[in-house]
Structures are given as structure tokens and as C-alpha cells.
Amino acid sequence: MLRRLLAIAFKEIRQLKRDRLTFGMIVGVPLLQILLFGYAIDLDVxxxxxxxxxxxxxxxxxxxxxxxEASQVVNVTRAASGPEELEQLLNEGxxxxxxxxxxxxxxxVIDGNRPVGQLLINGSDPTVEGIARRLAEMPLPGQSQPMPLFAARTYYNPENRSPVNIVPALIGVILHMTMVLFTAIAIVRERERGNLELLITTPVSxxxxxxxxxxxxxxxxxxxxTLIVWVSQWLFDVPVRGQLLDLYLVSWFFIMASLALGLTVSTFAQTQFQAIQLTVFTFLPSILLSGFMFPFEGMPRLAQWLGELIPLTHxxxxxxxxxxxxxxxVELHRDIWPLLIFFFVFLVIATLRFKKRLD
Known part of the structure; x- marks a missing residue:
């Protein structure tokens, strides 16, 4: 029995050595996770x-x-004409x-019994909202005792409910996982079943x-x-303050980018199992660097640059x-064009690699 067990074990080891993609995942996934969690993920926003x-x-x-600014809580990037413009900048993200x-x-300041200013805080991310409220407790320059410096007003999620923050981003996480996986497996399944050779003989480019x-x-x-939005409203009372048409439009852009990524994955995978492995490999940086789990503002600058290349971030x-x-x-146009570029680039890559495989 021991000889038979060792024979099967050695056979599995030799098979893994021949499967370069699986071996790469064995090494790559732990390295990716330790680098992301050790370097890129920082909860100290x-x-x-x-x-x-x-x-x-x-x-x-x-x-x-x-x-x-010296407190390193905020980085003042622009001046506004008044509270109306501040609200507009918050709305535009x-x-x-x-x-x-x-x-x-x-x-x-002389009165000392009322706040001397006001903080307008984007409360859609509870972590950022909690950090920003530190300014309200900051003492005036030259004074050791804190006074009511700022009155904080939280926008978009004043109750600080986690589902309000999580569900909108969860739409993208679910779409990324399903769209990339389904598309990658669809092409690989054609190859495994022999249907790809039949398509070669057709006029389809x-x-x-x-x-x-x-x-x-x-x-x-x-x-x-549609299903996620309906369930989130029914169970978690997540608000829909914008137009559903706008949500479908931005979802369409993201779906196209995710499907292009899935097609590219399918050109690297030889089996459905490899397609699943590569999908998980693309899923890890997307979920960790997009601002879904950890505040985007708390990441180092290099990690933020990498996050900007990920469709889920936008x-x-x-x-x-x-x-x-x-x-x-219109207010979201700054995050639409990166998705379009991502879609066209990866669609071209998938098409070129697929053409090579047909030769």
C-alpha cells in the first residue's frame, strides 16, 4: 500500500511540474498576497x-x-468659493x-462656545469619515485645550451603516468574478470539446x-x-439617489471591461481549471486595491497608481x-474613459492571441 501511495504522489508531483501555470499559481498567489497585505494595504488613512x-x-x-494639513489627516488640493462649491466637489467625488x-x-474664536467652522465629509466610506472627524477635535494653533473647532456634517451615509458603503462596491465585485470567470471558461470549453476546430472552418473572424x-x-x-439592487433595497435599505439608467450605463462599461479581461484569460488557459486559477489570480489585486475592502486613500502612492489600472477601482x-x-x-466621466481604454486594449490582445492559436 505504501508503494502504491508513493507512486500516486510522485505521479502528481510530476504532473504539477509539467503544469507551469499551476506551479506559477502555487508560488504567485502567496507572494501576491504578502506583498499586497504587507505593503499596499494600510488602514491608517x-x-x-x-x-x-x-x-x-x-x-x-x-x-x-x-x-x-500638518496633522496629515487631509491634503488640501484646491480652494473653493463657498460651501456650495464644496458640496459640488463632494458630489463629483x-x-x-x-x-x-x-x-x-x-x-x-473669541466667543469660544460654538464651532469656528464646518467640515463637509463624504460618509460613503466609514473609515475615511472616522479619520476626517479627527479635525473636529483639533485645538486652535497656540492653544493646548481643544475647543469645538469644526462642526462635522456627514453626507451620503449619516447613519454610518456598513451596507450602504459595501453594497454599491459589491456589485462590481460580483460582476468581476462572474463575468471574467464565465467568459474565460466559455472559450476554453469550446477548445476542450473540440468545437473550436469547427469554428475555424466557418467565415467567422x-x-x-x-x-x-x-x-x-x-x-x-x-x-x-438588477437583482443586487433590488435585494439591497429590500433587505438593507440601501438608497438609490441617482438614476437607475446611469447605474446601468456605468455597469455596462464595467461589464465590457471585465469580459475583455475574461477573453484574454481564456487565451492563456488550456483547461477550465486553469481558467478558474487565472480568474482568482486577477480577482485578488482587484478586490484589495480597488477600495472595496480597504480605503483607497490609505494606500501608498505606488499602490494607488496600480489600483488606477484596475477596472473595479473606477x-x-x-x-x-x-x-x-x-x-x-456626466459627473462620472473621469472614471469612464479608463474602462473604455481597458476594454479595447484587452480585446485587441485577446483577438491577436486567439488568431495565433488558430494558425
Whole structure:
């Protein structure tokens, strides 16, 4: 019995040595996880993008803004004309915190019994909201005792409920996993069953085959979006402040990008098991670097640059923008064009690699 067990074990080892993709996953997945969790993931959020509307424009008010930046809680990237513009920047997703200093700032400081300014906080991410509230407890420059410096106003998720933050991003996570996996397996299944050789003899071009394969999954993806939104409203009371049409449009852009990635994965995989392995390999950085699990603002700059290359990062912003902030498709244009570029680049890669396999 021992000889038989060892024979089977050695056979499995030799098979793994011949399967380079599986061996690469054995080494690559642990390395990817330790690098992401050890380097890229940081729960200590700092330098949140902020804008300031300083109507007092005094030496002390400028010291307050400088002290807020020195705390490393916020990074003031722009000046606003007033609270209305601060709210607009929040709606567009350009800032996470707005600092408003009124014209009677000096009088409020002398009074000492009321806040001297106001914080406008994007509450769609509870972690960022909790970090930003530290500014409300910050003492005035030159004073050791804290006073009510800022009155904090939380937008989009004032109750600080986790489902409100998680569900909009969860739409993208589910779409990424299903669209990439289904598309990758669809092509590989054709190869395993021998149907691919039959398609070679038809007038269908590689590009037509690729596009024809993804059309049914676009419909499936939109059905999934409908199901998730309906269940989230029914069970978790997640708001839909924007137009559903805008949500379907941004979902369509993301579905197309995910399907193009799935087609590319299918050109590398020889079996359905390998397709599943590669899908998991693409899923890990997407879920960890997109802002779904960990605040995007807390990542190092290099990790943020890598995250910008991931379609899920842009969809998380857009879905939260539509569902929570009520943003429209025009306000979300900065995250649409990266998805279009991603789709066309990976569709071309998949088509070229598929053409090579037909030769």
C-alpha cells in the first residue's frame, strides 16, 4: 500500500511540474498576497483629498488650514468659493472632505462656545469619515485645550451603516468574478470539446467570435445588477439617489471591461481549471486595491497608481457616486474613459492571441 501511495504522489508531483501555470499559481498567489497585505494595504488613512473655502482669510484662519494639513489627516488640493462649491466637489467625488471657514471666524474664536467652522465629509466610506472627524477635535494653533473647532456634517451615509458603503462596491465585485470567470471558461470549453476546430472552418473572424461570445454575458451582467439592487433595497435599505439608467450605463462599461479581461484569460488557459486559477489570480489585486475592502486613500502612492489600472477601482467610485451621491453620467466621466481604454486594449490582445492559436 505504501508503494502504491508513493507512486500516486510522485505521479502528481510530476504532473504539477509539467503544469507551469499551476506551479506559477502555487508560488504567485502567496507572494501576491504578502506583498499586497504587507505593503499596499494600510488602514491608517492619511492625506485625504480636501478643499477649503476660507471666507475669513485671516492669519489665524490660514494657520488653522496649515494645522489641518500638518496633522496629515487631509491634503488640501484646491480652494473653493463657498460651501456650495464644496458640496459640488463632494458630489463629483473630487474630494472627501470640505473645510468651510465663515467670515465671522475671528468672532467665533473669541466667543469660544460654538464651532469656528464646518467640515463637509463624504460618509460613503466609514473609515475615511472616522479619520476626517479627527479635525473636529483639533485645538486652535497656540492653544493646548481643544475647543469645538469644526462642526462635522456627514453626507451620503449619516447613519454610518456598513451596507450602504459595501453594497454599491459589491456589485462590481460580483460582476468581476462572474463575468471574467464565465467568459474565460466559455472559450476554453469550446477548445476542450473540440468545437473550436469547427469554428475555424466557418467565415467567422476572431474578432466576431470574441464579440459574439460576450454579448450574452452583457445581458446576464445587467440582470445581476438588477437583482443586487433590488435585494439591497429590500433587505438593507440601501438608497438609490441617482438614476437607475446611469447605474446601468456605468455597469455596462464595467461589464465590457471585465469580459475583455475574461477573453484574454481564456487565451492563456488550456483547461477550465486553469481558467478558474487565472480568474482568482486577477480577482485578488482587484478586490484589495480597488477600495472595496480597504480605503483607497490609505494606500501608498505606488499602490494607488496600480489600483488606477484596475477596472473595479473606477466602478466602485461610479457605483457609489450614482447610488449614494446621486451623481449623473456626466459627473462620472473621469472614471469612464479608463474602462473604455481597458476594454479595447484587452480585446485587441485577446483577438491577436486567439488568431495565433488558430494558425
Amino acid at each position: 492619511r492625506n485625504v483629498n480636501a478643499a477649503v473655502a476660507d471666507h475669513a482669510n485671516t492669519s489665524l484662519s490660514r494657520q488653522v488650514v496649515a494645522a489641518a 473630487r474630494i472627501e472632505v470640505g473645510i468651510y471657514i465663515p467670515a465671522d471666524f475671528e468672532r467665533r 476572431p474578432a466576431e467570435l470574441m464579440l459574439g461570445k460576450i454579448i450574452p454575458y452583457i445581458i446576464i451582467g445587467l440582470i445581476q445588477v 466602478f466602485v467610485r461610479m457605483s457609489r457616486g450614482v447610488l449614494l451621491r446621486g451623481a449623473d453620467i
